Amino acid sequence: MSGTAANKRKADAKVIILGDYAVGKTCLISRYIDGKFGPHESTIGAAFFLKQWGPYNVAVWDTAGDERYTGLSSFYCRNAGAAILAFDLTTTSSYESLWARFLPLLEHAKEDCLKVVVGTKRDLVDSDSREITVDEAVEFSKEINKDIDLTKLKGEPYFETSAKTGYNVSSVFEYMFSYCLPLDKASQVTEKERSSIQLTDSSAKKSACC
Known part of the structure; x- marks a missing residue:
């Protein structure tokens, strides 16, 4: 690979997504990067995507939710500037796993790593199926970011989110990118410039993970 090509693919920021098996992590990324929704093979180890956001390249790492891959997920968290902690809005256990299993992994991320809590499958939620209240999740998200000045961010x-309908998906990534990347240039990013390419994808075995 030439020096020029290597520079084009060098990441300016790193984002990691963590969460239980089948909460819809891969579907969330796919909806944002490809604009598509559908069943995906379950991730083994991790899958790597490079997202071009204006003049920047952002490495997005999708990790396996299966407990046997926890050690690998810890490795992939190194030097992450932002992280998505994803849980299924209809499954309490997936929310509890965030602090029990996944939050400790971010000790290997950057000291000022932004931790964004994301409830998935919003399209399936109604008054009977909701397990976690908005207020509860908001308080949790603020608590795990207590050492970060959140006043510089919008919201x-x-x-x-809903990967099926696309609801709020872009907002998650734009929120993180605005934190990880210089705001003066990031604010100039246009929709046309937000193109993306998938470099590698380490996945195997189909799973209705969306």
Whole structure:
């Protein structure tokens, strides 16, 4: 690979996504990068994507949710500037796993790593199926970011999303990128410039993870 090509692919920021198996992590990324929704193979180890955001390249790492890959996920968290902690809005156990299993992994991320809590499958939620309240999740997201000045960001580090409908998906990534990258240039990014390419994808075995 030539020096010029290598420079083009060098990441200016690193984002990691963590969460239980089948909460919809891969579907969330796919909806944002490809604008598509559908079943995906479950991730083994991690899958790597490079997202071009204006003049910047952002490395997005999708990690396996299976507990046997926890050690690998810890490795992939190194030097992450922002992280998505994803849980299924209809499954309490996936929310509890965020602080029990996944939050400790971010000790290997950057000291000022932004932790964004994301509730997935919003399209499936109604008054009977909701397990976690908005207020509860917002308070959790603020607590785990207590050492970060959130006043510089627009809104709280909590989002409810639907990969199926696309609801709030872009907002999650734009929120993180605005934190990780210089705001003066980031504010100039246009929709046309937000193109993306998938470099590698380490996945195997189909799973209805969306």
